[in-house]
Amino acid sequence: MTRSLSIVVDQALAAAVRAPSPHNSQPWRFAVDGDRIEIWLDRDRVLTVADPEAHEARISCGAALLNLVVSLRCQGVEPRVEVLPDESEPDLLALVTRDGNHRVAVEDQTLADAVFRRHTHRRPFLDRTVPAGVRATFARAASREGAGLHFVDTEYAHLAALVRRAEFLQAGDDAFRAEAARWTRRHAASPDGVPLSAAGPPPDHDGVVALRESHLDPDLPVRAYEQQPLLAVVLTPDSGPAAEVRAGLAMQRVLLTATSVRVATSFLSQPFEVASTRDGITELFRPLGRPHTVLRLGYGYSAASWTGRRPVHDVVVPAGRRGRDGGWR
Ligand SMILES: Cc1cc2nc3c(=O)[nH]c(=O)nc-3n(C[C@H](O)[C@H](O)[C@H](O)COP(=O)(O)O)c2cc1C
Known part of the structure; x- marks a missing residue:
């Protein structure tokens, strides 16, 4: 890896936040310490009526995790991913660490490009079969x-x-x-x-x-x-x-x-x-x-309609700064 670690991680986080989430609620937080990235569920952003048990919020965090992984691979980093939530720490959903270097393949680039092109298409589709x-x-x-x-x-x-x-x-x-x-x-x-x-x-x-x-x-x-x-x-x-x-x-x-x-x-x-x-x-x-x-x-036939995202610095919290009450210090 020739790029500086912080640039690689920043780029990966910028990809992570492009993930879909219900009503674009973005129910995630990232605790970063060097090349160690924790993904946390952000309870304040869970839809309390539509998703009281946070099923959809955790699916969204899983999507953010995939974007993160895709971006790291595309930047030559092989990530090690642990899917974590358990009863002792239910909101710590995953941990990503570095597991060596990754030889970038065409597929990595293709998926990484798709991260920034994907969007939810709420218009009619053509009556054309997906083969x-x-x-x-x-x-x-x-x-x-x-x-x-x-x-x-x-x-x-x-x-x-x-x-x-x-x-x-x-x-x-x-x-x-x-x-x-x-x-x-x-x-x-x-x-x-x-x-x-x-x-x-x-x-x-x-x-x-x-x-x-x-x-x-x-x-x-x-x-x-x-x-x-x-x-x-x-x-x-x-x-x-x-x-x-x-x-x-x-x-x-x-x-x-x-x-x-x-x-x-x-x-x-x-x-x-x-x-x-x-x-x-x-x-x-x-x-x-x-x-x-x-x-x-x-197959759709209209231009993309982009939705915004909070900037990365709004969703990154310092590692190890979570209080007993579950809030971030
Ligand atoms: C678990 C989940 C459920 C969603 N459910 C719906 C839905 O029922 N209807 C809908 O139009 N969009 C739904 N979305 C899409 C979000 O509204 C969309 O991801 C968000 O507004 C961000 O826009 P983007 O996907 O274009 O980036 C869902 C997304 C996720 C991750």
């Missing part, structure tokens, strides 16, 4: 992180019903609506939350896709969405906090791989955010593993 060979690449990406990616097939109608049911229940929940309103329709320059420019057009009919109401721009003309979107579920063999971090690693490797072949992606998370539909989706995919998130994949 089987490309889908197989995505499934391999998930399995590289010890997870599975299942393309929804016979479960389609059942899953669509769960998405619509959750959306309906959330629409009638004042606390949920208030939380969504706080985080969405922000100004384009906002360092967190979802700007209106990243919202999609209202659909011309109630299709399967059911994008979140808070992620639609009512002032855009209605548009037809694809008839049968390609949906994929990220699954792990086990459940619990560590499995959620691993699901985030896998999800992000899939998203970056998709970005690298110009496949657009978005999320359908509503069923994971309502207790009854969460049980329903867990049951639906039980034979395959523990479901964590549903991705919508396809």
Whole structure:
């Protein structure tokens, strides 16, 4: 490694914060000491209504971890990654240390470039099939992180019903609506939350896709969405906090791989955010593993709509400075 360590780490953290998170809440903190980087869950940024148990927040931190790893490899550092959360320190999610040098390959550069090009695409996709060979690449990406990616097939109608049911229940929940309103329709320059420019057009009919109401721009003309979107579920063999971090690693490797072949992606998370539909989706995919998130994949035809991020110095805390009360000193 010829570059200075602090430049390498700064670059890796800049990649980490480009990870997706629900409502762009960015629920992460990084404690840095030389080449030792701890990833912490930031409880203050967990969505208390939509995600009270922080499932989605830990998935997001797993995605940030993957970006970090991809960036380090691309800079010639071989990272050693330990996924950590346990009962004694539940919010310390992962530790990354240096495990020697890495010979940079084309794939490292491809994924590292995708980190800064990936974004959530909330517009209609073309009715163009994602070829089987490309889908197989995505499934391999998930399995590289010890997870599975299942393309929804016979479960389609059942899953669509769960998405619509959750959306309906959330629409009638004042606390949920208030939380969504706080985080969405922000100004384009906002360092967190979802700007209106990243919202999609209202659909011309109630299709399967059911994008979140808070992620639609009512002032855009209605548009037809694809008839049968390609949906994929990220699954792990086990459940619990560590499995959620691993699901985030896998999800992000899939998203970056998709970005690298110009496949657009978005999320359908509503069923994971309502207790009854969460049980329903867990049951639906039980034979395959523990479901964590549903991705919508396809070919989009609009320019990127970027969301902001807090600067790295806002999310880095000095190592070993966490107080007994869990707060940072
Ligand atoms: C676990 C998880 C769940 C998400 N759920 C949704 C969702 O249901 N609907 C949606 O439009 N976006 C969803 N998102 C995407 C975020 O809103 C998006 O990542 C964030 O606004 C940052 O924007 P970007 O992905 O374009 O960088 C989710 C992201 C994560 C990580």
